[in-house]
Amino acid sequence: MIFLRIALLLAVSSSVSGGQEHTLEPRRLHLGKPGQFEWDIFKDRPVDAERLEIRFQAKANTVEHTLRIWQRDVKLGWPVLLNNRRIGSLTTAETAQECVLPLPAGFLRDGENVLTIGAVTGLDDIEVGPIILVDKPVAEAISGASLHVTITHAVDESSVPCRLTLTRPDGTLQPLRAEPAAAVAVRTGVVYTRDGRTSLTVPPGDYVLHASRGFEWSTQRLTFSAKAGKKHALKMSLRRQVDTTGWIAADSHIHTLTHSGHGDAKIEERMLTIAGEGIELAIATDHNHHTDYAPAAGSMGVANLFTSVMGNEVTTKHGHFNAFPVSQNAPVVNHNEEDWSKLMPAIRATPGVKVITLNHPRDLHSGFIPLGGVQFNAQTGRHRQADALKDVNAMEVITSAAMQSDIFLLYRDWFALLNRGHRIAAVASSDSHDVNRFILGQGRTYVAAQDADPARLDLEEVWHSYQQGRLLVSFGLLVNIQVDGRFNVGDLATGLSEEMEVQAVVSGPAWVRADRVTLYANGIAIREEALSDKGREGEKARITWKIPKPAHDVHLVAIATGPGIEEPFWEIPRPYQPSSKTFTPRVVGSTNPVWVDANGDGRFQSALAIAQDLIQKSGGDRDALTEPLKKHDEAVVIQAESLLSNPPPPQ
Numbered sequence: 090m091i092f093l094r095i096a097l098l099l100a101v102s103s104s105v106s107g108g109q110e111h112t113l114e115p116r117r118l119h120l121g122k123p124g125q126f127e128w129d130i131f132k133d134r135p136v137d138a139e140r141l142e143i144r145f146q147a148k149a150n151t152v153e154h155t156l157r158i159w160q161r162d163v164k165l166g167w168p169v170l171l172n173n174r175r176i177g178s179l180t181t182a183e184t185a186q187e188c189v190l191p192l193p194a195g196f197l198r199d200g201e202n203v204l205t206i207g208a209v210t211g212l213d214d215i216e217v218g219p220i221i222l223v224d225k226p227v228a229e230a231i232s233g234a235s236l237h238v239t240i241t242h243a244v245d246e247s248s249v250p251c252r253l254t255l256t257r258p259d260g261t262l263q264p265l266r267a268e269p270a271a272a273v274a275v276r277t278g279v280v281y282t283r284d285g286r287t288s289l290t291v292p293p294g295d296y297v298l299h300a301s302r303g304f305e306w307s308t309q310r311l312t313f314s315a316k317a318g319k320k321h322a323l324k325m326s327l328r329r330q331v332d333t334t335g336w337i338a339a340d341s342h343i344h345t346l347t348h349s350g351h352g353d354a355k356i357e358e359r360m361l362t363i364a365g366e367g368i369e370l371a372i373a374t375d376h377n378h379h380t381d382y383a384p385a386a387g388s389m390g391v392a393n394l395f396t397s398v399m400g401n402e403v404t405t406k407h408g409h410f411n412a413f414p415v416s417q418n419a420p421v422v423n424h425n426e427e428d429w430s431k432l433m434p435a436i437r438a439t440p441g442v443k444v445i446t447l448n449h450p451r452d453l454h455s456g457f458i459p460l461g462g463v464q465f466n467a468q469t470g471r472h473r474q475a476d477a478l479k480d481v482n483a484m485e486v487i488t489s490a491a492m493q494s495d496i497f498l499l500y501r502d503w504f505a506l507l508n509r510g511h512r513i514a515a516v517a518s519s520d521s522h523d524v525n526r527f528i529l530g531q532g533r534t535y536v537a538a539q540d541a542d543p544a545r546l547d548l549e550e551v552w553h554s555y556q557q558g559r560l561l562v563s564f565g566l567l568v569n570i571q572v573d574g575r576f577n578v579g580d581l582a583t584g585l586s587e588e589m590e591v592q593a594v595v596s597g598p599a600w601v602r603a604d605r606v607t608l609y610a611n612g613i614a615i616r617e618e619a620l621s622d623k624g625r626e627g628e629k630a631r632i633t634w635k636i637p638k639p640a641h642d643v644h645l646v647a648i649a650t651g652p653g654i655e656e657p658f659w660e661i662p663r664p665y666q667p668s669s670k671t672f673t674p675r676v677v678g679s680t681n682p683v684w685v686d687a688n689g690d691g692r693f694q695s696a697l698a699i700a701q702d703l704i705q706k707s708g709g710d711r712d713a714l715t716e717p718l719k720k721h722d723e724a725v726v727i728q729a730e731s732l733l734s735n736p737p738p739p740q
Contacts, residue, residue, distance in 0.1 A: 113143050113204060114220040117159070120167075120206065121214040128162075128663070129670045131214040140208040143220065147197045154192040155223040155230035156204075159261065161185040161216045168207040171196050179206070179217070182526050184657050186262035186277045191227045231264045232290045234315035236323055240285030240300045243307075243328035248284040250364035250394060251327060254299040254658040255280075255291070258312075262657060266290040272390070274358035274365075276525040278657065281358070281365040283391050293317040298325070299658040303367035303530050304563060305331040305338065307626070308600050308658060330598040330626040331567060336535040337546060338563075339370035341446060342402070342411055342488065342518035343529065348375035352522020356385045359529075362521075364391040366530035369543035370551065371395050374402040374411045377424045381417070396546040402448065403436055406455035409448040410481075414548065416441030429477035437480050443552040446516060447484040449491040451499060452666055460502050467502055469731040470509030470697075478511055482555055487517035487564045487677060489532030491665035496675050500648065504612025507644055507682065508696035508724045514558040514681050515646075527662055535561040537579070554579070558681040565659075565676025566603055566629075567596040568649040572683050581693055582645075583686035591616075591634045595649045599626035600659075601676055603651040606632060610643040610685075611696055611724035622651070640720050642694045644682035651676045700728035709733070 118137040126132050158169070160179050167179040169190060177190040206217060223230040240251045255263045255278050262278025268288045274281040280289065285300075293315050301308040309325045343363070347356040354362065360382065363371045373380040382397035400413030407427040419440040426432045436445055450460040458464065465472050472478055484506075486499040493499060503515050517532035537559035538550045554560060559579035561567055569578065570593045576582035582589075595603050602624055608616040615636065622629040630649075653661040653674020661674035684693040694702075699721065707713035711733060718726050 109223060109225060111222045111224075112219055113145055113222055114218045117216055117218045119214065119216055122212060125212055126670065127212050127214040128672060132670070141206040141217065143204040145202055145204070146200065147202050147222075149195065149199050150192060150197040150224070151194055153194060153226040154197065155225060155227045156190045156192055157221040157223060157230070158188045158190070158217055159185070159219055160188050163213070163215045165209040165211050165213040167209055167213075167215065170205040170207060172198060172203055173205075179215070180277060183663055184262055184660055185260055187264055188277070189227055189231060189264045228266065231266060231292060233292045233317050234290070235320040236289040236291065236315065237320065238287050238289060238298070238323045238325070240282075241324070241326050243326035246326075248286065249302060249327050250283050250361070250391065251281075251285050251300055251302045252365045252658065253280040253282065253287070254278060254301070255289070256297050256299075256657055258295050258297060260657060263291060263296060274354070274361040274524050276353075279525045281361040281524070283361055283364055283389060291315055298323065299656070300325045300327055301658045302327055302365060303338070304533065304565065304567075304598065305329055305333055305367055307598060331596050332627060333535060333540070333567070335537060335540060336561065337369045337538050337540045337543065337551070338367060338530065339372065339534045339536050339551075340368045340519050340521075340530045340532075341372040341400070341413065341516060341534060342374050342448060342485070342520045343371060344375055344402075344520070344522040345373075345380065346522070348378045348380045349522060350376070353526070354522060354524045356380070356382070357389055358524055360386050360389040360391050362524060362529040364394045366528065368530045368533065369395050369540065370398065370536065370546060372398045372400045372411070372413050374400045374413070376402050376404040377421055379415050379419065379421060393544045395543050396548070398548070401439075403432070405432065407432075407457050408450075408459040409454065410436060411444075411446040411448055412436045412439055412442045413444055414441045414552075415439055429474040433477045433480035444482045444555045445480055447481050447513075449485055449488040449520065449665075450502065451493060452491055465502070466731075467505055469727055470505030470507070470511070471731060471735075472506070472509075475509070475511075478506070478513070481513055483514040483516045483560070485518055486515040486679070487532040487562055488520045489517070489564060490520040490522070490527035490662065492662060494664045494667045494669040494672070496650070496677055500679070501612065504609065504646075508611055508728060510695040510697045512558070514555065514560050515562050515679060516560060517562040517564055528659065531659065531661075532564050535563055535567065560681050562677070562679040562681075564678065565597065565601050565654060565661075566649045566651060566678030568606060568647050568678040568680055569594050570608075570645065570647045570680050570683060572645065572685070576683050578680045578683060581684045581686055581691075583689055583691060585638050585685070585687070585689070587638050589636045589638055589685075591636055591645065593630075593632045593634075593647045593649075594628060595620065595622075595630040595632075595678065596628050597651075597676075597678070599624045601651060601654065603629045603649050603676075605651070606630065606647060606649040608634060609646045609648065610639060611722055612646075613723055639685060639687045639722075641699050641722075641725065642687050643685050643722070644693075645685055646680050646682050648677065648679040696722075696724035697728045699725050700732055703729060704732055
């Protein structure tokens with residue numbers, strides 16, 4: 090009934106003949122499922138329709154016409170049909186933008202025409218409208234003014250690979266054309282250019298242009314009016330704002346349409362997004378495929394800007410695992426293997442492989458969640474595949490294309506695994522399959538290594554840092570810690586005095602703010618500091634905590650957070666598989682552990698190992714454990730209770 094009512098309400102008579110633009114629907118409409126809502130922002134908004142139908146009068150078109158549809162919050166594939174013939178789909182993207190679809194000659198007919206935006210089976214609240222029909226081809230409909238854009242380095246005016254984001258004043262991404270076509274990657278309102286130079290064609294109007302180059306760099310915002318028939322020269326500059334000397338920016342989870350078969354980034358376009366987002370180590374991880382970026386990086390003229398590494402996302406029904414580096418001509422692992430006890434050794438045996446990562450471990454794929462269900466106890470860190478996890482070097486705590494509703498969920502899982510005795514590093518990556526929908530390098534890992542020449546990285550040093558946990562997690566912020574002025578991330582801190590000094594440094598560009606940094610010992614918050622960052626570039630805060638030496642070994646990790654970015658040049662995506670209808674974007678940066686050797690025996694004992702020693706000394710007597718456990722933190726207590734309640738089988 091709602092559909093019929095809306096269809097009648099939206100029926101319009103628009104004679105398409107001599108004019109250029111014809112508004113088929115002037116309003117902004119909410120499409121979705123009545124009585125249900127995907128996000129809180131739609132909770133109190135009535136659904137206008139599940140399926141939109143617009144009837145209008147027109148004449149048959151003998152040349153291509155253009156359909157313009159304003160849209161926002163589109164997650165699923167909403168089909169668009171004219172007279173029951175499919176002309177395309179709404180763009181799968183959450184950011185507000187105008188979807189432009191060509192109407193080939195003959196698609197319009199004399200008399201009544203019916204435009205339909207079809208319903209989808211899943212829950213997806215979207216906004217559409219205005220909807221405009223233009224009796225010109227797409228190339229003409231999105232032209233009329235010319236922009237010559239030049240982006241340079243603010244210090245020496247050298248060329249800068251970058252991203253350009255063009256919106257209308259209300260934030261809507263603007264359809265455009267960009268040249269030279271072979272040297273840019275273009276999507277609605279977005280252009281990646283290898284040298285900061287491009288010529289754009291847009292309709293006359295008022296615009297906002299952002300130039301950016303990923304986390305470490307400044308952004309510049311320019312408002313301007315494009316006049317019909319005019320050529321406008323726009324010059325902007327960028328500069329590095331975050332000092333990452335001694336650290337390289339890595340994205341270890343990158344896909345291409347060319348070799349993964351979904352998403353939209355062709356391999357040539359992918360090279361430009363890597364360069365434009367300032368990634369220095371790009372690890373190719375197409376699904377069950379070994380992709381070598383080197384030829385494409387060379388042909389696109391960006392091989393001097395980063396080091397590429399061949400890897401593989403081993404994509405099984407029981408989890409996704411990245412393996413890298415992979416040697417040339419190495420066989421691809423059997424992705425049909427679901428038994429981790431066989432799969433992990435097979436991945437490790439792949440020629441060249443030094444690092445294995447567990448990807449988006451809370452995501453559901455093929456009915457399986459690697460850190461969910463009966464597989465994993467989130468409190469104790471006990472995993473049914475614990476032995477196989479010994480082959481895993483790292484796990485994604487941030488996957489920017491597959492975020493969690495609770496940004497700390499995977500951190501808690503990781504802390505539980507560390508307390509269980511696993512030496513697994515935390516990493517961030519993008520898992521980007523697209524040019525723009527999910528931004529490459531938004532989630533990234535900083536790896537301790539010489540960074541003087543990003544095209545010639547010492548990869549042995551890089552893999553050693555992965556294996557030793559000399560890594561920093563970045564999703565809009567960077568935080569590092571040092572203990573007693575000499576022990577860094579990945580180090581065993583030993584020979585400590587009775588009072589430790591822990592220094593945390595939070596960094597980020599001026600366009601990101603940090604409002605909190607927390608220090609965790611064995612996953613338990615022991616210090617927290619509110620920050621008053623109002624957009625400071627570079628070092629945002631330097632905090633020093635004096636802490637009594639713990640009674641037993643602990644791992645120290647710092648996590649910094651701040652308000653999320655909502656502007657389209659770095660918009661934080663909504664959760665991939667949300668557990669909440671409330672979305673509050675946040676930026677995050679974290680360290681990996683400094684391993685505190687509290688008893689000075691030259692080794693680190695996990696909470697599990699400490700609990701095992703206590704139980705052995707007490708003979709397994711709960712009453713005898715009561716007093717000793719009072720001197721230990723909650724992580725040790727949890728492990729002791731787990732061991733007493735679920736003792737290991739006799740050998």
